[in-house]
Amino acid sequence: MAGSQEGGYPPAHALTDSEVRFLVATIQGDHTDVRTALQNRGDVDVTCTDTMGRNALLLAVQNGHINIVKTLLQTDECELLHLEEALLVAVAKNDLRIVDVLVKAVYDDRLDDDDDEEDRRISRASNSQFPEEMTATMLAAQLDRTEILNILVTRGLRVPNPHDYLCSCQVCHDNRSSDSFGYARRRLNTYRALTSPTYISLTCRDPIARAFHLTEEIRKVTTVEPEHKEEYRRILAKLETFVTELLDHCRSKDEMAVTVGGGEGEKWHKTSPGVGRLQSAVQCNQKKFVAHPLSQHCLQQMWHYRFPTWRQLGWVLKLLVSVGITLTLPVLALLYWIMPTGKFGKWLKTPVVKCIMYLASYVAFLVFVCLVTVEKLTAPQLDNMQPAIQAILSCIFQLFQSLDVMFCTGFLWQEVKQLYHMRWTWYWKSSPYKVIDLLSLTLYITHFVLVYVLYYFTSRAGDYFKEQDRTTLLRNKDAVATLHLYHLVGDRPQWNSGDPVFVAESLFAFANVLSFLRLGEFLVLNNSFGALSITVGKAPFSIMKFLLMLLLIAVGFLFAIFNLYFLYSGNIHITR
Known part of the structure; x- marks a missing residue:
């Protein structure tokens, strides 16, 4: 017990002395003691946990001891060590070496690309610090761990697309009935991962089109899940910033045509720049993308392309x-x-x-x-x-x-x-x-x-x-x-x-x-009158809201006056 206190670990209960020394050696990174304890099992249980429910593998991953992680994965009881939980901890700590080792242990290299990560899960700890729906790919995407995400994506691991909110399948119906808030939270976590710039760049051939598509989906979700409206707004702002920053990396006319015009490079040189992407940006209300100097330059080129003077x-x-x-x-x-x-x-x-x-x-x-x-x-x-x-x-x-x-x-x-x-x-x-x-x-x-x-x-x-x-x-x-x-x-x-x-x-x-x-x-063709017309265009909605509130107040006063004076309606006399 003294050894555990020296290692900075709280005293363990219901553990043998050998198991306490085994966990302390795992925390301190003493590979020799860990290997000796595994070879001379005695009363040492590999799956034993400390007072916080962490087993030896989780402790080794948290402290970054890769040799101990490899040794524990070679044991017969490695499948009982909550490999998925350990992988999530390694992703959160951004330990690339341990992630690579755990991915090889958790996922077979011959898995098909079409399989979802949900089917590849190994057991999770009951007191996990991560939500139930969280996967390694989702966590890496949310934290923008580029190298780790590249390892996972290369092995065919993807973030599953969420079902439509009005989906009538049995799984969605059961989730909505049992835990509606958890169902909304899972959707939010999924969109946080799907809208990661790193994940979009690694999994999509056309990141801008994918970002626009996700923008339309998320805007629909915000109307039916108002409790997460602010989080979805932050996600939309991140997407808008991502597609705008992509324009800053254009270095030639060809790249400009592909990025803004949707791949119409020939039209850029011979006739006019394509504006397919800009049209999609307008539909998705991507104001920063449209207001970007590159987009405005393309619009000017299109506006005067046969009348440049x-x-x-x-x-x-x-x-x-x-x-x-x-x-x-x-x-x-x-x-x-x-x-x-x-x-x-x-x-x-x-x-x-x-x-x-x-x-x-x-x-x-x-x-x-x-x-x-x-x-x-x-x-x-x-x-x-x-x-x-x-x-x-x-x-x-x-x-x-x-x-x-x-x-x-x-x-x-x-x-x-x-x-x-x-x-x-x-x-x-x-x-x-x-x-x-x-x-x-x-x-x-x-x-x-x-x-x-x-x-x-x-x-x-x-x-x-x-x-x-x-x-x-x-x-x-x-x-x-x-x-x-x-x-x-x-x-x-x-x-x-x-x-x-x-x-x-x-x-x-x-x-x-x-x-x-x-x-x-x-x-709108004039810079000054254009801004004025936009301002005036928004004014009627505010005026209508004010008139509606005024109407409600007026109706309330009318009913109050009616309640006070309707009994005297036949006894009113006007004197001069």
């Missing part, structure tokens, strides 16, 4: 070029329709030119909308003009309305194409103005349908009264004749409040408001 132009020349493109927009559209694959057609596909053309066409659409509104304002004055002028002005206003219909048809076709080429979820995430687009298009289309339906009813009513005299039917208040007469009456005060004309005009007015709001999307 645009960046060198001053604001005056840029304005003149934009006005020129706007004025020649119909001609440019016709030329592109004739030769879309020619050199000029490819120049028109340059994103900066496409942006100018789209902005010009949208502004033209708003101008035609305003002209249609002017036609409604000047409609009463047309009666006082000459018939020839009335006919000309009517044709012009009908042309404007027809152009509005054509623009709306084109915008609708554009949205259909975007839905076809995008996923439904990404379509909504691509721009916060998609709701405004669909709503304004719906209102415009409904307006035009109502206008043409009313035109049809008016024409049919005119034909109805031209066929024969309907005076008798009108005097008898015939329902059909009265309805046709209603469609011919042009006096607004005689119309019903729910008349289709009023509905169509209301829809058209609301659609015009949304169309002008749609111009806010182009503010």
